[in-house]
Amino acid sequence: MESMSSLSTDMELKTEPFVLNMGPQHPSTHGVFRMRVLLDGEVVVDLEPIFGYLHRGIEKLAETRTYTQVIPLTDRLLYLSSMACNHAYVRSVEKLAGIHVPERGEYIRVIMDELMRISSHLMAVGFFLNDLGCSVYTPLLYMYREREKILDMFEMVCGQRLTYNYMRVGGVSGDVPEEFMPVLKRFVAEMPHFIAEYEQLLAENEILLARTKGVGVLPRELAINASASGPVLRASGVKWDIRKADPYSVYDRFDFEVPIGQVGDNYDRYRVRIMEMHQSLRILEQAMRQFPAGEACAKLPQLLRPAVGEAYGRVETPQGEMGFYVVSDNSIAPYRMHIRPPALLNLTALKDMVVGWKVADVIATFGSIDIAMGEVDR
Amino acid sequence: MASMLEGSGLGLLKGMAMTFRHLFRRRITTQYPEQKLTLSKRFRGYTLVWDKERCTGCATCAKSCPQGNIEIVTSKGTENDYVVEKFQLDSGRCIFCGLCVESCPYDALFLGMEYERSSYRRGDLVLSRDKLLFTPDKQRSAYARPKLEPGLPRQTLLIEGDTGSKKR
Numbered sequence: 001m002e003s004m005s006s007l008s009t010d011m012e013l014k015t016e017p018f019v020l021n022m023g024p025q026h027p028s029t030h031g032v033f034r035m036r037v038l039l040d041g042e043v044v045v046d047l048e049p050i051f052g053y054l055h056r057g058i059e060k061l062a063e064t065r066t067y068t069q070v071i072p073l074t075d076r077l078l079y080l081s082s083m084a085c086n087h088a089y090v091r092s093v094e095k096l097a098g099i100h101v102p103e104r105g106e107y108i109r110v111i112m113d114e115l116m117r118i119s120s121h122l123m124a125v126g127f128f129l130n131d132l133g134c135s136v137y138t139p140l141l142y143m144y145r146e147r148e149k150i151l152d153m154f155e156m157v158c159g160q161r162l163t164y165n166y167m168r169v170g171g172v173s174g175d176v177p178e179e180f181m182p183v184l185k186r187f188v189a190e191m192p193h194f195i196a197e198y199e200q201l202l203a204e205n206e207i208l209l210a211r212t213k214g215v216g217v218l219p220r221e222l223a224i225n226a227s228a229s230g231p232v233l234r235a236s237g238v239k240w241d242i243r244k245a246d247p248y249s250v251y252d253r254f255d256f257e258v259p260i261g262q263v264g265d266n267y268d269r270y271r272v273r274i275m276e277m278h279q280s281l282r283i284l285e286q287a288m289r290q291f292p293a294g295e296a297c298a299k300l301p302q303l304l305r306p307a308v309g310e311a312y313g314r315v316e317t318p319q320g321e322m323g324f325y326v327v328s329d330n331s332i333a334p335y336r337m338h339i340r341p342p343a344l345l346n347l348t349a350l351k352d353m354v355v356g357w358k359v360a361d362v363i364a365t366f367g368s369i370d371i372a373m374g375e376v377d378r
Numbered sequence: 379m380a381s382m383l384e385g386s387g388l389g390l391l392k393g394m395a396m397t398f399r400h401l402f403r404r405r406i407t408t409q410y411p412e413q414k415l416t417l418s419k420r421f422r423g424y425t426l427v428w429d430k431e432r433c434t435g436c437a438t439c440a441k442s443c444p445q446g447n448i449e450i451v452t453s454k455g456t457e458n459d460y461v462v463e464k465f466q467l468d469s470g471r472c473i474f475c476g477l478c479v480e481s482c483p484y485d486a487l488f489l490g491m492e493y494e495r496s497s498y499r500r501g502d503l504v505l506s507r508d509k510l511l512f513t514p515d516k517q518r519s520a521y522a523r524p525k526l527e528p529g530l531p532r533q534t535l536l537i538e539g540d541t542g543s544k545k546r
Contacts, residue, residue: 069444072475138397145406149537156533159420159489159521165475173480174420174522179532186537201396204389302442302481 017045020359024053028131028363031373035350035362042358047351051344054377062337067093067169067304070334075163077322077375078343080123083116083154084317085375086167091248092313092324093169097306104294105171106250111184111287112154112166113249113315114280118191119150120318121231121273121280124370128270129202131367132211133360139201146194149187156180169304171297181288188284195277212267216353216365219264226349229342230320231272232369236264242316249315253290254283266368273370303332319343319370339378343371408541415541417491419530420521422474425490427518428465428510432486435460439478439487447471448478465510469495470503480522488518488526 018039024032032053038046058077062070074089075082087109094101101109126140151161157176158166166173202208218228223236233240241258243251259275261268306328314323320342329335346369354362408415417423435452451464479487497503512518520526534540 065444066442068477069442072444072473072477142400145536148406149535152533152535152537155418155421157420159418159422159476159519160474163473163475165477173476174524177419177527183535183537190537197396201393205393206387206389209389302438 015041022362024050028367029373030127030367030371031376033366033371033373033376035366037359037362039359044354044357044359044362047354047362049347049350052377054373056378058378059337059339062334064333066332067306067334068302070337071167072163072165074324075165077339077341077378078120078317078319078372079162079374080372081116081120081318082162082164083112083166084120084315085322086164087113087249088313088315088317088322089324090167090169091315092311092326093304093306095313096309096311096326096328097169097304099170099298099300101171102295102298103250103292104175105296105298107287107291108172108176108296109167110249110251110254111284112157112164112172114283114287115150115153115184117280117318118277119147120370121277122147124231124318125198125270125273128266128364128367128370129208131363132208133363139198142194142198142201146191153180153183153187156183168297170300171295173297175296181291184284185288188281188288191281192278195274198274209267211361211364212265212270212368214263214265214267215357215361216266216368217264218349218353222349222352223264226352227345228320228349230316230318230346231269231276232320232346232349234258235261235268235272237262242314242321246314248313250287251283254286256282266364269368305330305332314340317342319372319375320346339375341375341378343369344376347371347376404539406536406541413541415534416531417493418533419519419527421489421491421493421519422476422521423490423519424469424474424492424495425505426467426478426510427488427490427512427516428507429486429488429512430462432484433462433465434484434486435462436483438481438483442477442481444475444477445471445473462507465507466504467510468504470500476521485523488512488523489521491517491519 020037020039022037023029023034034050036048036050037044058073061073071086071089074085077085122143126143130137130140154164155161157180158164158173218236220236220238223233224238237260239258239260244258256279259272261272308328308330310327312323312325314321322342323340325338326334327336350366353365435450437450440448440450447467449464449466452460452462455461476489479489518526520530
């Protein structure tokens, strides 16, 4: 140390913080997210997220469209969990207009939501491991394989693999075809085996443990204060899940648990997602057993004109609580629509999670939040 | 960190044994241009198929389009009906949500099964009346048209180990 200090006085070697611009065009920022990171050497001192590169004004666009025409817009929010976004929107419109959904429609929605949760968590975990960078690209490809099976099922029911536009006010756009249930049954039976495979691949991987345990801790109090939700909140040890706390659809009929983490580090966020997949499979199993006959969609006029009023409907998307606040002025289009974005609010806690860690951990922590820029910027 | 990596390798080796076993698994990939998958019966494909005989020119499809993308021009016919003079849409602006097909009260509009949509000019993406016209060689999707479903081939499913057949 002595020689170092004498060197710096002799040669007047000064160090100063360095501003690093990460993104918006960067493969690990999951879209077009930009962070201005203040670095001391390789250690993060401060971080400022800069939003808005993918702003498309979806809330404003909704005001010029009829209630049904807004549904394709919601596909483009959290594009890795579009079904859940559809569900959140149609639920708030149903609340607004006081529409009752047939039971079969509710069960189809729950099945789609849970399949979506598995698929989204597979991608979240896969890309998180990919962001860690250290030779863990393989699990991502394995997870793509299982996601493909889910996408096959979505393609079967609604004809698309990414922008489903499946849910309608009052139900779903079309009943599930005959061949859907056997495929779902087979998927639910096979999936635990594949999750066990990921466990074997990752659970004891020393590199993964060293990179994730204790990194990017989000303390319990801070998580609550930052209005985090979903796996990010639950990893910090808060047992909060809309499906349990404010049961919507037919979730009160299923027996499942809400997995939580202990410390709220990257490892916990990854673990919570893996455990949630098991719970989703449990829900799917019960939903298949209870699956009722009947209509999938209520009979409604093509143009909805809800009475003057407002409603807020929320669902638990794979990323957290997503809500739509819709105001009606008795016309065919919403007077105002506001979105409560789960990923954006989870992202606001990023700074507190990464200060004191290195640049590589910023990327890993960012990946562990699981965002989609389509929804952050809207 | 050093203590965690101490005596390590076991967890990594376990993972590697896993990946090694994958060498002997069935192939799940499809050699795309040579091999093709059979699409879902409800596939929302690139093009729309328009049945001239059934269409009355009511323009419900145009009203239901979130993009305002369908252009219809009609004129009064001789027998108290309408003649559709122009039926056109720009597939470059279309989001293929299928709301137009769902809303059609006369089952005159269908989604197509095509999906290879690249072209050299943007103008080629505009689908005019003649390109949309239904002919027997065009395959129509069963999206929102459940009557067509029995006539369409079964979708290839990865879960059944199916990776597409040699077509072409």
